[in-house]
Amino acid sequence: MVVLVALSAAIYAAVLIPFKGFTIIPGFTEVRPANVFPFVFGLLFGPAGAWGAAIGNLIGDFFGTLGPGSIAGFIGNFFLGFLPYKMWGSFFRRGENMEQNVNSGKKLAVYIAITILASAVCAVWIAWFNDLIGFVPFAALGAIITVNNAIAGVVLGPILLLVLYPRVKRWGLLWTEIMRPEEVSASRLQRLGNLLMWVGGLGGLIVGLIIGVGLYEQGLAAAGFTAGGQGGLGIGLGLIPFLILIVVASFMLGGREQVEAAEEEAETSQAS
Amino acid sequence: MDPFLYLDRDTWVHRLDPRTKMLLLLGSFVLAFLYVNPLYGLGVLAVVLLFGASARVLINLRRIWFVLLMIGVMTTILWSIFGGGTTPLFWFVEREAFLYAVGAALRIDVMIIAGMIFLSTTRNEEIATGLVKLGIPYRFAFAVSTALRLVPTIAATGSTIGQAQRSRGLDLESGNIIQRVRKNTPLLIPVFVSTIRSTNVFSMALESKGFGASTKRTYFLRLAMKRQDALVLLVFVLLLAAAVALRMAGYGGLEGFSR
Numbered sequence A: 001m002v003v004l005v006a007l008s009a010a011i012y013a014a015v016l017i018p019f020k021g022f023t024i025i026p027g028f029t030e031v032r033p034a035n036v037f038p039f040v041f042g043l044l045f046g047p048a049g050a051w052g053a054a055i056g057n058l059i060g061d062f063f064g065t066l067g068p069g070s071i072a073g074f075i076g077n078f079f080l081g082f083l084p085y086k087m088w089g090s091f092f093r094r095g096e097n098m099e100q101n102v103n104s105g106k107k108l109a110v111y112i113a114i115t116i117l118a119s120a121v122c123a124v125w126i127a128w129f130n131d132l133i134g135f136v137p138f139a140a141l142g143a144i145i146t147v148n149n150a151i152a153g154v155v156l157g158p159i160l161l162l163v164l165y166p167r168v169k170r171w172g173l174l175w176t177e178i179m180r181p182e183e184v185s186a187s188r189l190q191r192l193g194n195l196l197m198w199v200g201g202l203g204g205l206i207v208g209l210i211i212g213v214g215l216y217e218q219g220l221a222a223a224g225f226t227a228g229g230q231g232g233l234g235i236g237l238g239l240i241p242f243l244i245l246i247v248v249a250s251f252m253l254g255g256r257e258q259v260e261a262a263e264e265e266a267e268t269s270q271a272s
Numbered sequence B: 001m002d003p004f005l006y007l008d009r010d011t012w013v014h015r016l017d018p019r020t021k022m023l024l025l026l027g028s029f030v031l032a033f034l035y036v037n038p039l040y041g042l043g044v045l046a047v048v049l050l051f052g053a054s055a056r057v058l059i060n061l062r063r064i065w066f067v068l069l070m071i072g073v074m075t076t077i078l079w080s081i082f083g084g085g086t087t088p089l090f091w092f093v094e095r096e097a098f099l100y101a102v103g104a105a106l107r108i109d110v111m112i113i114a115g116m117i118f119l120s121t122t123r124n125e126e127i128a129t130g131l132v133k134l135g136i137p138y139r140f141a142f143a144v145s146t147a148l149r150l151v152p153t154i155a156a157t158g159s160t161i162g163q164a165q166r167s168r169g170l171d172l173e174s175g176n177i178i179q180r181v182r183k184n185t186p187l188l189i190p191v192f193v194s195t196i197r198s199t200n201v202f203s204m205a206l207e208s209k210g211f212g213a214s215t216k217r218t219y220f221l222r223l224a225m226k227r228q229d230a231l232v233l234l235v236f237v238l239l240l241a242a243a244v245a246l247r248m249a250g251y252g253g254l255e256g257f258s259r
Helices: A001-018 A033-045 A047-059 A069-091 A105-132 A138-170 A190-215 A233-238 A240-253 A256-270 B017-035 B037-055 B058-082 B095-121 B125-131 B136-166 B177-197 B197-207 B226-247
Strands: A021-026 B086-089
Touching: A001 A047, A001 B136, A001 B177, A021 A138, A021 B136, A033 A047, A033 A105, A033 A138, A047 A069, A047 A138, A047 B136, A047 B197, A069 A105, A069 A240, A069 A256, A105 A138, A105 A233, A105 A240, A138 A190, A138 A256, A138 B177, A190 A240, A233 A240, A233 A256, A233 B125, A256 B058, B017 B037, B017 B095, B017 B125, B037 B058, B037 B095, B058 B095, B086 B095, B125 B136, B136 B177, B136 B197, B177 B197
Parallel strands: none
Antiparallel strands: none
16 A cells, blocks of 8 residues: 555656646646546545645645645645545445446446535635735635536546546456455445535535635636735634534445445456 | 766755754745745745755756746736836736736745755655655655656656657657647656556565565664764754844835735
């Protein structure tokens, strides 16, 4: 697992770095096609993909966006890789094919939904922290990060997943094959956890945008990074319940059923 | 070209404990964010550059000059346009907004340069052991240092694959930027695939060396904070305190700037 963490982080950072000059909000974010990797590596490598996303982003920060905001970048990018593998299993019934691929309409739809949610969750963490410490208004950063992440994930993700999944499976590197069921937490009230994650992620983003634009006269997207006031208590305190929801939902989602499903599938294919 | 950032020099900066350099890096962020006025920002930049020059690693800035330039130009343009002030400078740009823009550009570039100096003067093993000594779990520190080591390797693999394809007649140079991106994108797939494929070999190499076999680790690299580290930290704390005192006394701000 530790090797997969390092490889995921290195690939993510290696693709982030060449685009550091294509700035959107100077010192905070840039054009990031590399953001496709946390989604794909999260799905394929599980926890290793999530930690790889966090570390890779931190390494990338050294080449253009290093600063106190990197702390939130670490957490936000961790969730960008964490949610895909945690959420994936909650969309499929027991016994249904849970392979982390996009080779069916349902799987593609689930992938897109998870990508959008993970993008929002990542944006909420980063924009909330940077607004709290008075760096960049929530509305500007939140909107840009969500769109930036989601576009990379939705456009490039399915292609990359279709190319990489069969190879990663053949090499026995899928997280569901590497980890044993007892190493993965069992889900508790999985459907409720799924719902809470949506409320925490999308709800947090929407409420943050409403507070930012309405109460503090912040502007959306790049033009908004100087508009309005950041560091207000409205966003600082108002979003805490949503962040708590995200954390609580993460514990509820588990993931053991995916490992068990992979084991059952392996046994079935061996028997046949 | 050497793809690795670390530059092997025998300077007093290289000999510092990695923990000292990490603390200096964090302190440089505080210094960078203290002043809004670009004149004071230039002072901070001078201190950071002097530190880098004494470590003889500023040559590495050539690798990131494009990023530094782009961030500097974009920051200056954006803040000049969207910031406000009281004194007209040219067209609709106010003097205060322009000065703030230059100060913000300096601030961001200072942090990037400080990060580059840290990576240029600290070996990966030192970063890993330094993180462990700061209480970070070993596996995490190992992943960070390994990823840092692999980034240039991946870039070199990409370059090799590009050259191999060029030698077979693939034209990667012609066309506008979008056309060149489209031509280069398919080359990334073999880079990722070959990198991921190396996972098993890498894992076996680690296991053969007993990685994770014992919960209590010993280290070949023994770190110890020496008198030189204490002295450097003391000087830096005094510098930081003086800078904070100067800021609290009202210096380094920018009158008339508004968002």
